[in-house]
Amino acid sequence: MRQHSQITKLPKEPHQAAIARYAREGAYIAGDDVSAPWVPFGPNAAIKHLCFDVRTNSVANVLWVKGGGRIGTHKHRGVVSAITLEGSWGYYEYDWTARPGDFVYELPGTAHTLYSDDPNGMKALFWINGAVEFYDDAGVFDFTMDVFWFINHYTTFCSENGLDVNKSMFI
Structure with missing residues (x-):
C-alpha cells in the first residue's frame, strides 16, 4: 500500500500543465499570396489554405470559384461553417443564395453540389471539420478530402512552385 507522502500531487489546475506543454498560443497567417497562395482546385476554382489541425481533422480555407462554375457533389462527415466574402453561391439542392456577409x-x-452563377465568381471562408467525400456526376464515390489531403494539396503546390511551406498553418 502506498504511503500518502508517495502520492504525486496534481497541480492546482492540471489542464494548465497540458496547455503549457502541448498547446500553441495561436497562429497568425498573413493573407498575402506568398504566405497563403491560391492553389488550383479543378479548372475553375482555387483554395487559399489557412490552417491545418491534425488533432481534430479540421481545416480553414478560402474557396474561390472563378467567374461562375461548380464544385462537385460532396458529403460532409463533420460540421462545416462558411461565411461569404465576395460574390454569390449556393447549392443546387437548396433554394437559398449566399451573398457577402x-x-x-x-x-x-x-450532400450537395456547390455552384456560383455570379459572373464575378465567389469567395467564401470555410471551416471544415472531418472528411468530405466527393462523387462524380453519376453519383459514384470519387475521393475523400480530409486534413491530410488538404496538407498534401498545399505542400505539393509549394514544392512544385519553389514556395516555402508556412509552418504557422499547422496547429
Missing part, C-alpha cells in the same frame, strides 16, 4: 452552417451527412 451570409453565414452557412452545414451538418454532418449532408
Whole structure:
C-alpha cells in the first residue's frame, strides 16, 4: 500500500500543465499570396489554405470559384461553417443564395453540389471539420478530402512552385 507522502500531487489546475506543454498560443497567417497562395482546385476554382489541425481533422480555407462554375457533389462527415466574402453561391439542392456577409452552417451527412452563377465568381471562408467525400456526376464515390489531403494539396503546390511551406498553418 502506498504511503500518502508517495502520492504525486496534481497541480492546482492540471489542464494548465497540458496547455503549457502541448498547446500553441495561436497562429497568425498573413493573407498575402506568398504566405497563403491560391492553389488550383479543378479548372475553375482555387483554395487559399489557412490552417491545418491534425488533432481534430479540421481545416480553414478560402474557396474561390472563378467567374461562375461548380464544385462537385460532396458529403460532409463533420460540421462545416462558411461565411461569404465576395460574390454569390449556393447549392443546387437548396433554394437559398449566399451573398457577402451570409453565414452557412452545414451538418454532418449532408450532400450537395456547390455552384456560383455570379459572373464575378465567389469567395467564401470555410471551416471544415472531418472528411468530405466527393462523387462524380453519376453519383459514384470519387475521393475523400480530409486534413491530410488538404496538407498534401498545399505542400505539393509549394514544392512544385519553389514556395516555402508556412509552418504557422499547422496547429
